[in-house]
Amino acid sequence: xxxxxxxxxxxxxxxxxxxxxxxxxxxxxxxxxxxxxxxxxxxxxxxxxxxxxxxxxxxxxxxxxxxxxxxxxxxxxxxxxxxxxxxxxxxxxxxxxxxxxxxxxxxxxxxxxxxxxxxxxxxxxxxxxxxxxxxxxxxxxxxxxxxxxxxxxxxxxxxxxxxxxxxxxx
Amino acid sequence: xxxxxxxxxxxxxxxxxxxxxxxxxxxxxxxxxxxxxxxxxxxxxxxxxxxxxxxxxxxxxxxxxxxxxxxxxxxxxxxxxxxxxxxxxxxxxxxxxxxxxxxx
Numbered sequence: 001x002x003x004x005x006x007x008x009x010x011x012x013x014x015x016x017x018x019x020x021x022x023x024x025x026x027x028x029x030x031x032x033x034x035x036x037x038x039x040x041x042x043x044x045x046x047x048x049x050x051x052x053x054x055x056x057x058x059x060x061x062x063x064x065x066x067x068x069x070x071x072x073x074x075x076x077x078x079x080x081x082x083x084x085x086x087x088x089x090x091x092x093x094x095x096x097x098x099x100x101x102x103x104x105x106x107x108x109x110x111x112x113x114x115x116x117x118x119x120x121x122x123x124x125x126x127x128x129x130x131x132x133x134x135x136x137x138x139x140x141x142x143x144x145x146x147x148x149x150x151x152x153x154x155x156x157x158x159x160x161x162x163x164x165x166x167x168x169x170x
Numbered sequence: 171x172x173x174x175x176x177x178x179x180x181x182x183x184x185x186x187x188x189x190x191x192x193x194x195x196x197x198x199x200x201x202x203x204x205x206x207x208x209x210x211x212x213x214x215x216x217x218x219x220x221x222x223x224x225x226x227x228x229x230x231x232x233x234x235x236x237x238x239x240x241x242x243x244x245x246x247x248x249x250x251x252x253x254x255x256x257x258x259x260x261x262x263x264x265x266x267x268x269x270x271x272x273x274x
Contacts, residue, residue, distance in 0.1 A: 006176050010184045017188060020207050021195040033207050036188075040214045043184070046176060047225040052236050056217075059240050064210070064247050071251045072203060075264055084200050084265050093198035100190040105183060114179050123230040131234055143241050150245030154252035 006046060013039030026072045026080045034065040048122030051129075181222035188215035202254045202264045206247065213243045 013036050020032035037060040044053035072080060132140055188211050195208030217236045224232020254264060261268050 003176065006180060010180075013184065014187050014191070017191045017211055020211075021191065021199065021204060026201070026203060029204065029207065033210065036211065037214060040188075040218055043181065043218055044221055047181065047221050049221050049225065049233050049236075052217075052221055052233050052240075055237055055240055059244050060210075060214075064244055067247065067251055068203065068206070071254060074255065075203070075258060076262075079264055084267075085198055090198050093194045096197055097190045097194035100193055101186060104186045104189075108179065108182055108186065113182065114177070117177075118226050118228060120228045122225070123228060123233065125233075127230050128233050128237070131230060132237075136234060139238065143238055147241060147245050150249050154248040157249070157252040158255050160256060 009039050009042040009046070013043070024081055026075075027069065030065060030068045030072055033068065034061055037061050037065065049125075051125035178222055178226045182219060185215045185219045185222070188212070188218070200265050200267055202257065202266050202269075205266065206250050206254070209250075210243070210247065213239070213246075 016032040016035035016039065020029045020036060023029045023032060038057065041053045041056040041061070044050075044056060192208045192211035192215065195211070196205055199205055199208065217239055220232050220236045220239070224230070224236075257269050258264055260271075
């Protein structure tokens with residue numbers, strides 16, 4: 001049975017996920033997204049994966065959320081508060097969400113994973129570090145190259161001079 | 171570490187809920203930054219699923235995969251935000267229905 005900590009974290013995560021999409025101001029929306037990502041880090045702690053949880057906090061809550069906040073603040077104010085969506089599309093989206101939840105939920109509840117139980121001790125995170133530097137070291141190098149190329153690509157895209165740059169006037 | 175009193179299915183159901191909310195956002199919202207929020211939620215649902223299954227099997231490869239996935243998602247968000255900034259400078263808007271210069 002789920003304990004109180006799990007229930008609290010799941011309510012916080014899902015509630016702030018809905019808030020991130022539905023709050024009118026996108027600044028508060030990005031803060032709510034930050035809470036969602038921190039809640040997922042809390043789930044990782046509950047799953048005995050402290051290394052992944054700390055990585056999640058430092059990467060998502062620390063850098064990605066700040067990046068999103070800065071981008072939101074670069075956008076004109078009336079666009080931050082502007083909500084543009086078709087009401088019919090919205091109802092269709094809510095229907096799609098409920099269909100996905102019920103469909104995948106019934107499949108999962110009907111499957112056999114309910115009887116899975118854990119009796120083994122948690123994986124020591126030192127083993128993950130060892131794996132990273134031995135077996136997965138080529139993948140680690142490739143991941144570093146991907147990150148570097150993504151950052152360089154983002155910088156060159158955002159610094160392009162040939163797109164019109166007149167938002168300072170308004 | 172912590173006493174394990176939660177079952178796998180609870181984590182998987184939370185992950186399904188996050189996935190469904192993310193798909194809803196991706197389908198309904200026309201604001202490019204909010205669509206990026208929705209993508210982040212879907213990626214996080216996948217990571218949560220991976221780590222939950224790797225705890226219950228149990229092995230360590232799942233956590234390694236989740237770490238790689240988080241790093242790649244960070245790169246994806248950086249490029250996505252740069253694209254949004256470029257599009258905002260060109261169109262003065264972040265409504266994706268206005269980004270139509272690729273339309274034939």
